[in-house]
Amino acid sequence: MVLENKLDLTDSSELARVEERISKIKALELFESGLLDTFEVGTFVGLASIHKHLFGEVYSFAGKIRDKNIAKNDFQFAPLMYLDASLDYVSKMPQSNFDEIIEKYVNMNVAHPFREGNGRSTRIWLDSILKNELGQVVDWSKVDKEDYLLAMQRSPVKDVEIKALLKDALTNKINDREMYMKGIDASYRYEDQYIYKTEDLALKPQLQQQSRSLGDRLFDYQSECHSSKTNDIAHK
Ligand SMILES: Nc1ncnc2c1ncn2[C@@H]1O[C@H](COP(=O)(O)OP(=O)(O)O)[C@@H](O)[C@H]1O
Numbered sequence: 494m495v496l497e498n499k500l501d502l503t504d505s506s507e508l509a510r511v512e513e514r515i516s517k518i519k520a521l522e523l524f525e526s527g528l529l530d531t532f533e534v535g536t537f538v539g540l541a542s543i544h545k546h547l548f549g550e551v552y553s554f555a556g557k558i559r560d561k562n563i564a565k566n567d568f569q570f571a572p573l574m575y576l577d578a579s580l581d582y583v584s585k586m587p588q589s590n591f592d593e594i595i596e597k598y599v600n601m602n603v604a605h606p607f608r609e610g611n612g613r614s615t616r617i618w619l620d621s622i623l624k625n626e627l628g629q630v631v632d633w634s635k636v637d638k639e640d641y642l643l644a645m646q647r648s649p650v651k652d653v654e655i656k657a658l659l660k661d662a663l664t665n666k667i668n669d670r671e672m673y674m675k676g677i678d679a680s681y682r683y684e685d686q687y688i689y690k691t692e693d694l695a696l697k698p699q700l701q702q703q704s705r706s707l708g709d710r711l712f713d714y715q716s717e718c719h720s721s722k723t724n725d726i727a728h729k
């Protein structure tokens with residue numbers, strides 16, 4: 494079943510493509526506009542702001558607490574009944590050193606507040622805590638997908654693996670645009686989204702001046718798809 498979306502897409506692979514494209518543009522916008530630096534650091538409110546920005550044009554649930562219980566690989570994330578209390582608790586967890594920050598990240602992952610998009614938004618949230626508190630961020634391009642996912646599966650029981658993995662990938666390049674973009678691409682790759690490179694989605698300066706809306710760019714994208722489909726037929 495396709496997740497209900499604002500674009501009325503009914504094909505799951507098309508939704509995945511459009512979601513990837515729009516939310517990667519939005520992720521870059523968060524960084525370039527400085528908006529990310531205005532959000533609360535280390536609270537659910539801050540995470541919800543990130544989620545709303547990334548997915549607000551695609552899902553009406555963007556930034557909102559889920560209304561369903563969800564599970565992955567037999568692991569059940571926080572039951573709805575305890576979700577509000579759990580988010581209050583995590584928001585108040587300390588974040589003054591690396592271990593505390595990762596423990597907070599692991600607990601936010603166990604809460605999994607949104608219907609979809611928890612991984613991608615929470616990794617940006619984690620980096621904003623690390624940046625603010627330690628002057629470092631994770632270079633996600635150095636974190637292997639399988640290692641990461643196994644460490645996250647294990648993290649509710651034991652967090653040593655995820656701590657070791659992320660500690661090894663820390664960097665001081667906190668304001669490096671290229672690193673941020675590569676990090677977004679790696680983060681999306683963990684979720685099997687790798688059609689677009691964030692760098693290629695970056696607007697050219699003259700387009701930025703014209704400040705074209707995301708809707709226009711989506712229209713271009715849909716026209717591209719349409720013309721490539723038409724071309725396919727024409728070649729047959
Ligand atoms: N079995 C698991 N147990 C705990 N956490 C998991 C498990 N599997 C995946 N995760 C975490 O959940 C994230 C995916 O959550 P999801 O809401 O689907 O985010 P996204 O839509 O961004 O992919 C992964 O990136 C990982 O951090």
Ligand SMILES: [Mg+2]
Pocket residue numbers: 609610611684
């Ligand atoms: Mg997902």
